[in-house]
Structure formats: structure tokens, C-alpha cells
Amino acid sequence: MKIGIPKALCYFEYAEMFKCFFKELGIEVVLSNDTDKKMLQNGIYASIDEECLASKIFLGHVKDLISRKESENIDYIVIPRLCTFKNNQTMCVKFYALYDICCNIFDSKFLILNVDYNKGENELKAFINLGKKLNKGSYETTISYFKAKRMQKNYEIDKLNNQLKKLNESKNLKILIVAHSYVYNDKYLGFTIKDYFEKLGVDIFYADINSSIYKNEEMKMRYKNISKSIYWKQNIKLLNGVCEYLDKVDGIIYFSVFPCGTDSLVNELCIRKVKNVPSMNIILDEEDGMAGIYTRLESFTDILEKVKK
Amino acid sequence: MSSKKYVISFPHIGNYYVPVYNLLSKLIDKDTTKILVPDKMSKNTIDIGSKFSPEYICVPFKYNMGNFIESLNKGANVLIQAGGGCRYGYYAEIQEQILRDMGYDFKYITLLDPEGVNIKKVYGRFKKINEKLKFKDFALHFIFAIKAINILDKFETYIRENIVFEKNKGELEKIHKNFLEELKYINSYKELYEFKNKYFNLAKNAVKNDKSDVIKIGIVGELYTSMEPFSSMFLEKELSQMGCFVKRYTTVTYLLFEKGRAQKGHLKNAKDYVCHSLGADGLESVSHTLELVNNGYDGIIHIKPFGCTPEINAMPILQKISREKNIPIIYFTFDSQTSEAGIKTRLEAFLDMMVMRKEKIKKNRREVYG
Incomplete structure (x- = not known):
């Protein structure tokens, strides 16, 4: 079968x-x-x-x-x-x-x-x-x-350990990507951006991969710092990630697809609450001219580099 | 600006501000608190609302924001938001944050939690404004308000379904206006029932007995655009002026008390097309459409705000029903920039089509029966 x-x-x-x-x-x-x-x-x-x-x-x-x-x-x-x-x-x-x-x-x-x-x-x-x-x-x-x-769990833990290792070793500019797994894992939506950042020499990390997979109440409840009444599973996971990586990255990019129902509210709140890290909101639609997005990504990295110096 | 300590305000939805006003006027301490009914919906409401809202949020959020900002500018400092399923439940937190970022200072009360109404919790929230409020009084007034809403819904449904048959143009509208004005100040059940009988009789006398053949249209879709006429560009009024009988299911009574029980029936009703809930009111739209088809309606109008996921979920299924059952369905999406002329043109064309279709069906029948 x-x-x-x-x-x-x-x-x-x-x-x-x-x-x-x-x-x-x-x-x-x-x-x-x-x-x-x-x-x-x-x-x-x-x-x-x-x-x-x-x-x-x-x-x-x-x-x-x-x-x-x-x-x-x-x-x-x-x-x-x-x-x-x-x-x-x-x-x-x-x-x-x-x-x-x-x-x-x-x-x-x-x-x-x-x-x-x-x-x-x-x-x-x-x-x-x-x-x-x-x-x-x-x-x-x-x-x-x-x-x-069990396989899935081990796979997720591996992924998390890799990311944490990369985060500790990295000397490049570090950017946190806040996007649903189906956005950043998609060849058409997410990979073009990933490739572009590789070209720019920027290390990217995903908010989706975070320690909330462990059975630890404190890590699972971190999202409450940003939003108290949220009830969407995937966005809770993302917010947990934002809270975890917040102090360790140079910038945050919110990636969502048009017109994502949950992101329209949660990203807005997140941008308003997280103020000490520079952030950018990018919305992808079915028009596939990437030049505009590349320009925005490049100028964002330029700004971050200047801030870092 | 008033000198009172608290000025309560809430967002508009249809004519429900009347029973809400009635309820609040009993819950508050009249010495310290004042109720501010938000400004009537206008172009300004939606303009100012969408200016301060996230880009692609659904339109009810923008209207709510507009209402809140207009009220806050007039001195309100306690805001009430209803909450509910899908994205409604999460509106409150974002709206509060945006308004605070804009520099307003206020208290914020939400009525429904995502899990449903918890009357104890709501009581606790009102207690903060009026310390003298007793739970017993609160519960009794709450039940009274529900009864008032029930009567309002019944009366408005009657008006909606009979306004095409009125004897003199404009009479029912006048009665409706007086009805709303009087409902604001009703205090006891006895008064309420007398009031109900009085207005139902008045309305019945204004309607012709002869309910001749008219085009029958059903409206299904998202709750806010269904219940707030301004957000749907007065679609229902437009239809009745064109001489159509309009049927609509969504009312607050339906949403709060009948929806939960009706779920199983809807699933059974729609079993040829859908086997699970589609989120929020998606399944209801499908089931109601099938019901309207079976009751011989001439056409169906499906309305939703832009980006309303549950209703978009229902749309491919409605399209299939439309093809298989051979029933015309038109889909309207409302956003902050929908122009009235565009809606009207589409509506007129839709009506013309239905008139032609009806004549064709009649002709065919005559040919069959000789």
C-alpha cells in the first residue's frame, strides 16, 4: 500500500x-x-x-x-x-x-x-x-x-542542539527569524531568504526551534511575558522562542504570508512589546518579485552592522 | 468632559447598544459612573480605526478600534470588549496595547473568554468599577438583559422579514426607531412583556395581509458583517428597497444560546458536504445554505470581512453546492475601502438574474403542466 x-x-x-x-x-x-x-x-x-x-x-x-x-x-x-x-x-x-x-x-x-x-x-x-x-x-x-x-522528539532535540551550538560559536551578525515552520521550511518561500542571508554572511536562527520542547513548565510558559491571552499553539511556540533568544541576537525578522490570520495580531503585539531589539516585518505574497525583499533584507543587515560597531 | 469618575463605553454592533445600555445603567453606581454610547458609525470611524490597526486584520477589529478611539476622545475611561471565538478572542489584548501605546489611560473589561462565558469572572471585573454591586443583583440584571436581547432579536427579525410587505413605506422603520428608544429605559419583566406586545401589534398592523410572490433571499456568513449594517453597506436595507424578502440567521441570541446546541444538527444537515466543524461559523454557513436551498429561496448572499478564514473555508463548499443544487450564490467581501456603488451594481445585476431565473422556472412549469 x-x-x-x-x-x-x-x-x-x-x-x-x-x-x-x-x-x-x-x-x-x-x-x-x-x-x-x-x-x-x-x-x-x-x-x-x-x-x-x-x-x-x-x-x-x-x-x-x-x-x-x-x-x-x-x-x-x-x-x-x-x-x-x-x-x-x-x-x-x-x-x-x-x-x-x-x-x-x-x-x-x-x-x-x-x-x-x-x-x-x-x-x-x-x-x-x-x-x-x-x-x-x-x-x-x-x-x-x-x-x-520518540523519533520526532530526538530529531527536534538534535535540531535544537545544533542551533544552540551555532548560536554560541557564531561571530557573525545574528538574526532571529520568527516564522511558522511551513514558511521557513518551504523551498519557495523560506529557502530563497535563507540562501540570501548565507550570501550576506549572516547567521540566522529560527524562533520555532526552542527549548519549549522539553518538559519544563518555566520554559513552556515564557510566552506569558509577551502575551497573556494567546491561544494559538504555533504562535505560542514562536513567542517562547522570541523570549528565549531575545538577548542573544542582533535583530529580529518577522516573516509571514499574506494574509495570515494569527500573525496579523501576534506579530503586531510582539513588535509593540519587544522594543530593545531592532526588528522588521516582512509579508510574502504570491507576487514573486524578490528584488524588493532582498533590498529590505540588505539594508536591515547594514543597519544592524552599524549598530553593532 | 464629565466630572464623573468612570465613563464606560463599548463598541457598536447593530442595535445591541440599546440592551447593553439598559444593562449597564443598572450595574453602575450612578454617582460615580456615566455611560457613553459611542458615536454612530461613520466614515470617520472606519478611517480612524484602520489607521491604527494592523495591516491585514479583519474588518471588525478596525471598526472596534474606531469606536474606542472616538469614545476615548470624548472622555471615556472604561472600555468593554465582548471577545469570542476565532480571532475575536484575541482582539482585546492587541487593542488594549495599541490604545495604551497611543497614550490613552483606561480600564479594560472583556466579557467572554475563549472558553466561553464565565459569569463569576465577569462579575469580578464589574466589581472593580462598582464596589456596591452584589452578585445576586448582577446575575438577575444579566438574565434580564438576555431576555431584552431576545426580544430585540425577535422584533428585528420580524421587521426584516416583513418590511417588503408594509402598507405605507417607512412605517415599520418609524416603529422600529421608537422601539429602540423605549427599550433603553425598561426596568421590569412586566414592562418588558407589555412593551413587547404593544410593538408587535403595531408592527403587525402596519403589514399587509397579502404576502404575494417576492424574490426570497437568504443571507449567510460572518457574524459582525451580518449584524452591523454599516459594515455591510446597509445590504439588507438595500435588498428590501429593491423588493426582496430577506432572511438571516445570525443574531446574538442565536450565537449565545442556540449555536452550541445546533452544532450536531448542522453536521447532520451538511453531511453530504462537510464532516467536521470548519471553525467559527463556517459549518453554520454551509448548513444554513442547504436549509435555504431546501426551503425554495431564490438566491443566497454570502458576506464576510476580508481575510475571514472560517468563511473562506466555507466558500469552496458553497461553490460546490451552488453548482450541484443549481442555486445562485453571490459572495461579498467587506473591507475598510469597499465602495457602496460597487456593491450596489453587483447586487442589482444579481437581482436581475434571479428575476429572470424565476420567470424561466415558472415558464417551464407552465409548459410541463399545460
Whole structure:
């Protein structure tokens, strides 16, 4: 059996986990290709014009998998539906509807991974239900789930240690990127910027990778310094990162896609509250002229260098 | 500027400022506190609101900001925000921060937490303004306010659905205006019921008995643009002036008391298209659309502010319904810069289409039945 996973949105949160989970169950996984211009165009064509850029890209990825369905014998496409989590944390409402939208606009077989703590669907249960639809017993899936979970955790800890090591050793200009994992990990959105900073000789760090993955209440609650009433899971993680790296970096860049619902509020608050570090807000849209963004990044680094001297 | 210690203000939404005024006037200590109803919505409100709001935030935020700034300039120093689901719940913190950065000094009260209404917590917040307030009184007044809102919703629904059939043009509007004026000062349940009967009778007498064939239109979509006529460029009024029957589901009564219970029914109703909640009112939009289709409505208008994610989630599904059930649906997006002329042109074209469609259906039927 073969399943397809679109490499966009929530994939990046669960990347290692998906890989390991399906490998343990003996199911082959096909990932969609990296985002390119054509895929974005396909996504834009399939979506409502006001949707956020990241979800347009997501639909492009689903379309890519569907076009490869025949040639590569993909049986199902898995669409995660992440809603509510522990401690009243929720995701952006876009994630609530991805599965239903895909079912309505595409003609293909989809499987759902439904994580909704408020309705009693915790993560384990969601994976067991997914396993059931793939004809796997709950015992088998439970074991695979815990193995996969451990893999994911180790992967995240590795990533964090690498970043911290880089942060301590780095003598270059240090910039913190505050962006969702699906923005900075995307080949089309995030990588161009990463490459550009490499060219400029600037070390970049991601707020998304931070110590809040450990079971430590103090580290998990750092975000309260910036915002008390926030309830979006991903933005909480980002704010935790901002609090952690704040004193160690020279500048902060807020990256979001147009029109991101959660970032529109949280980044505004963050910019207003964090005042002792220079910051810049960059919003990416589907117009792909990068010259304007490169100019802004370059002048921002120039300013930071002057401040440092 | 008044000499009172506290001046309370709140953002506008539709005509709900009336029951809110009624409630607040009972909760406050009249010696130290004054209620300031914010200025009527105007171009200035939205201009000033969007000037101080984040760039691509949804439009209710901008209207709220406009209301707050106008009130603060008039001397308000206690602001009340409702809160709710999706992004509404997070408005409060950002608005407070922005207003403080602008140099205003005020107290800030939120009514709903993201988890729902917690009456004890709300009481605690009001207690800070009026120390004499007892919990028993607070709860009783709160329940009374809910009843008043309920009656307001019922009356406004009646007006909305019957304004096309009124005997003399403008009569119902006049009755409605008097209704709102009187509702502000009602104090007991007895008064409330007498008042309700009086106005329902008045309204019923102003309406023709003959409810002949008119174009029937349903409005679905986001709650703020549905309930605040200014933000939707007086869409409903425009429609009734063009001679349409207008149906709308979203009211405060519905949102607070019926929505939670109705969720399962909505899921069942929409099961051919949706199997899960789409966030905020997305599922409701889909389910209500299907209901309107089954009830033989001629067309559906879907409204939302720019960037409203739950309603955007519902849109591809509505488009599919429109194709499969062969029902015209028009989508309006409202932002701070929507011009009235553009909306009107699109609306007129939509109506013309529906009239033609209706005639065509009638003709076909005649041919079939001879």
C-alpha cells in the first residue's frame, strides 16, 4: 500500500513522525515535490483568491500528488486536521477545514488524521483511527506511534542542539527569524531568504526551534511575558522562542504570508512589546518579485552592522 | 468632559447598544459612573480605526478600534470588549496595547473568554468599577438583559422579514426607531412583556395581509458583517428597497444560546458536504445554505470581512453546492475601502438574474403542466 503526504502546512511539524510511523506499519510514503512556481500556480487556481499563501501552496501540493496518483499507484492521500490541543491551545482555523475542502474540490481518496482534544480525539487516538482505515490493528499502531513520537522528539532535540551550538560559536551578525515552520521550511518561500542571508554572511536562527520542547513548565510558559491571552499553539511556540533568544541576537525578522490570520495580531503585539531589539516585518505574497525583499533584507543587515560597531 | 469618575463605553454592533445600555445603567453606581454610547458609525470611524490597526486584520477589529478611539476622545475611561471565538478572542489584548501605546489611560473589561462565558469572572471585573454591586443583583440584571436581547432579536427579525410587505413605506422603520428608544429605559419583566406586545401589534398592523410572490433571499456568513449594517453597506436595507424578502440567521441570541446546541444538527444537515466543524461559523454557513436551498429561496448572499478564514473555508463548499443544487450564490467581501456603488451594481445585476431565473422556472412549469 502507498500513501501520499503533501509537503506543506502541518507536514513540517510531524515530518519525522510521519516517516517513522508509516515505515513501522510497512506502508510506503510518497511525498509531494518541492514547491515551485508551477505548483503555486496550480494551488492558486484551485483556491479562493483570499486564502492565505501557505494554504494555496498546500492545495498545489495535493494537486501534485493527485496528478502522480496513476503513475505511482498512490492509494490514499493523508490530510491532517489539527484543531485543539491540551491546555486550551488551538490551531489556526484554516487547519480545521483542510480535509473537508480537499474532499470537496478534488476527486480522490483522502484519509484524515483528526486531532481534536476538545472532542476527545487525542493524538494517539487520531493515529489509531488512521491505522484502522489502513487495516492495521490498534496494538500495532500504538507501538508505531510511540516509536515515531520518540523519533520526532530526538530529531527536534538534535535540531535544537545544533542551533544552540551555532548560536554560541557564531561571530557573525545574528538574526532571529520568527516564522511558522511551513514558511521557513518551504523551498519557495523560506529557502530563497535563507540562501540570501548565507550570501550576506549572516547567521540566522529560527524562533520555532526552542527549548519549549522539553518538559519544563518555566520554559513552556515564557510566552506569558509577551502575551497573556494567546491561544494559538504555533504562535505560542514562536513567542517562547522570541523570549528565549531575545538577548542573544542582533535583530529580529518577522516573516509571514499574506494574509495570515494569527500573525496579523501576534506579530503586531510582539513588535509593540519587544522594543530593545531592532526588528522588521516582512509579508510574502504570491507576487514573486524578490528584488524588493532582498533590498529590505540588505539594508536591515547594514543597519544592524552599524549598530553593532 | 464629565466630572464623573468612570465613563464606560463599548463598541457598536447593530442595535445591541440599546440592551447593553439598559444593562449597564443598572450595574453602575450612578454617582460615580456615566455611560457613553459611542458615536454612530461613520466614515470617520472606519478611517480612524484602520489607521491604527494592523495591516491585514479583519474588518471588525478596525471598526472596534474606531469606536474606542472616538469614545476615548470624548472622555471615556472604561472600555468593554465582548471577545469570542476565532480571532475575536484575541482582539482585546492587541487593542488594549495599541490604545495604551497611543497614550490613552483606561480600564479594560472583556466579557467572554475563549472558553466561553464565565459569569463569576465577569462579575469580578464589574466589581472593580462598582464596589456596591452584589452578585445576586448582577446575575438577575444579566438574565434580564438576555431576555431584552431576545426580544430585540425577535422584533428585528420580524421587521426584516416583513418590511417588503408594509402598507405605507417607512412605517415599520418609524416603529422600529421608537422601539429602540423605549427599550433603553425598561426596568421590569412586566414592562418588558407589555412593551413587547404593544410593538408587535403595531408592527403587525402596519403589514399587509397579502404576502404575494417576492424574490426570497437568504443571507449567510460572518457574524459582525451580518449584524452591523454599516459594515455591510446597509445590504439588507438595500435588498428590501429593491423588493426582496430577506432572511438571516445570525443574531446574538442565536450565537449565545442556540449555536452550541445546533452544532450536531448542522453536521447532520451538511453531511453530504462537510464532516467536521470548519471553525467559527463556517459549518453554520454551509448548513444554513442547504436549509435555504431546501426551503425554495431564490438566491443566497454570502458576506464576510476580508481575510475571514472560517468563511473562506466555507466558500469552496458553497461553490460546490451552488453548482450541484443549481442555486445562485453571490459572495461579498467587506473591507475598510469597499465602495457602496460597487456593491450596489453587483447586487442589482444579481437581482436581475434571479428575476429572470424565476420567470424561466415558472415558464417551464407552465409548459410541463399545460
